[in-house]
Amino acid sequence: MNPAYWIGYSLSRIVGSVFFDYRAEGSENIPLTGPAVLAVNHQSYLDPPLSGIATKRDCCFLARKTLLDIPIMGPILPRLNVIPVSKDGADMSALKIVIRELKKDQLVLLFPEGTRSLDGKLQPAQAGIGLILAKSGAPVVPMRIFGSFQAWGKGSKGITPRPITVVAGRPIQFGPADFEGDARIAYQAAADRVLEAIRQLRPSPDRMRWHRDDPGLIEG
8 A cells, every 4th residue: 555545544444433333344255466346336425435445455446537626635536546537437548547457456446336326225337347347357346335325425414423334245257258249238237237246235134233224225
C-alpha cells in the first residue's frame, strides 16, 4: 500500500468500527495474490471504503471524473487507486485501465449495477463487468454490503450510525466458453450471473438481526 492508501484504509477501519459496528464475513474468499474483481452491490457512498477494507490488499476503484474536480479531495483520489470514469458509465478508456490493472495482478472493486440504488434494492447488472471478466480472465468475488443504505442511502439527509456488514462469497471463474456467440449477450449473461450470486449472499445469523430491514433482503 502507498502511504495515502494506507491512511485511507486505516481511517476507514476506524470509522467502520466506531460508527457502524463494521464486520466483514467471508474475507477468506478474497484471493491474497493475483488478479480478481470484487463485485459489490451499491447502496451508499460508504460502499467503496467499507467494501475495500474487507481485504488487507489494496484495491482499485472506479469513481466519477467530476470527483477529481473537488478541492483538496480531488487531487488525493488518484493516490487512493481511483480510476476516473465518465458519468454515463460507458467510458471505454476506464474499462481498458481496469483490464490493464487486472492483467498486472491487481484487485479491482466494481459495482455491477453501475450506480447507487435509489431504494436500497438490487438493480439490474450492467454488461460492462462481463466485458471486463471476458477480456481479463480474472475471477470475480461476489460481495454484498448490508446496512449502508439505512446508514447513508441516496437522498438521505445525513449519516445514521448503524451496523454494516460486508459478505464475500466464493470466487467465480468464467472461461472462453462463457463468452462464445454474440459478445453483448454473453457479457450481459455473465453480469447477470454475478448479480445473482450477490443476491444469494446473506450475513451470519448473529448479524442478520441487524439487517432484517435491508430493502434487498425484504425484496428477496
